[in-house]
Amino acid sequence: MRMPSRFWALLLLAIGSAGFAAPPREIIVSAGASLTEVFTEAARQYEARHPDVRVLLNFGASGSLLQQIAMGAPVDVFASADQETMDRAARKGLIRPGQRHDFAGNALVVAVPRDSRLAIGTLADLHQPAVRRIAIGNPATVPAGRYAHRALRDAGHQEALSGKLIATQNVRQALDYVARGEVEAAFVYRTDVLVMPERVRQAFVVPLAKPIRYPIAAVADSRHPDDAARFIAFVRGEEGQALLRRHGFLSP
Numbered sequence: 001m002r003m004p005s006r007f008w009a010l011l012l013l014a015i016g017s018a019g020f021a022a023p024p025r026e027i028i029v030s031a032g033a034s035l036t037e038v039f040t041e042a043a044r045q046y047e048a049r050h051p052d053v054r055v056l057l058n059f060g061a062s063g064s065l066l067q068q069i070a071m072g073a074p075v076d077v078f079a080s081a082d083q084e085t086m087d088r089a090a091r092k093g094l095i096r097p098g099q100r101h102d103f104a105g106n107a108l109v110v111a112v113p114r115d116s117r118l119a120i121g122t123l124a125d126l127h128q129p130a131v132r133r134i135a136i137g138n139p140a141t142v143p144a145g146r147y148a149h150r151a152l153r154d155a156g157h158q159e160a161l162s163g164k165l166i167a168t169q170n171v172r173q174a175l176d177y178v179a180r181g182e183v184e185a186a187f188v189y190r191t192d193v194l195v196m197p198e199r200v201r202q203a204f205v206v207p208l209a210k211p212i213r214y215p216i217a218a219v220a221d222s223r224h225p226d227d228a229a230r231f232i233a234f235v236r237g238e239e240g241q242a243l244l245r246r247h248g249f250l251s252p
Helices: 005-019 033-049 062-070 083-091 123-127 143-154 158-164 171-179 190-195 225-236 238-246
Strands: 025-032 053-060 077-079 095-106 108-113 134-137 165-168 185-189 200-205 212-219
Touching (some): 025 062, 025 225, 033 171, 033 190, 033 225, 033 238, 053 225, 062 077, 062 083, 077 225, 083 095, 083 212, 095 238, 108 143, 108 190, 123 158, 134 143, 134 171, 143 158, 143 185, 158 165, 165 171, 171 190, 171 200, 190 200, 212 225
Parallel strands (some): 025 077, 134 185
Antiparallel strands (some): 077 212, 095 212, 108 185, 108 200
């Protein structure tokens, strides 16, 4: 017996409701390497509150992430470890006007292996012969490297220490080098040291002319601008800020 078309319509509707729900929308968040742990946790919390959205994370040096966006990578949210990189994004029209906000702060430190016996408490102490290699981010793409080079330059140490500096692709590579004992010291963020407390320790905080502030913005070509705005609001909101504090970040 041929079933009426209304029957088939209702059956298909029932099947769709039961097992073929629409897949979650995906937003891509590109963030500086120092945000790896906190943004991974933030993404899971956000997804738990918004089950219709899946957050895909892309971490790396802020400058490299900007280059990806400029080349057309389908990014929805960009979080940089410095203002300079986000300023370049704004000048290129890569972020949405009015949707840029500072959401966290940090401190630049010199880290040493946990078992290091070297007396390192100032930038001047890096001149001692026992300090042979110092990991530092490539200033062209790594904000931590730019902060460090400027600090060395302002204090008059850059030229004398240049032979000891080992360039890294991002701040976490610098952290890995010092954690493995491949360098005697590394310029990283205070929050990076907290990721490996059993392998590295903070020697001292590097004095900077300006405080470190992290900006976040919706990308101009975002495929899901409303979801991008909601994720940014979550990071800036009470839950997101509490999470950042637990991971050692400062208030913006």
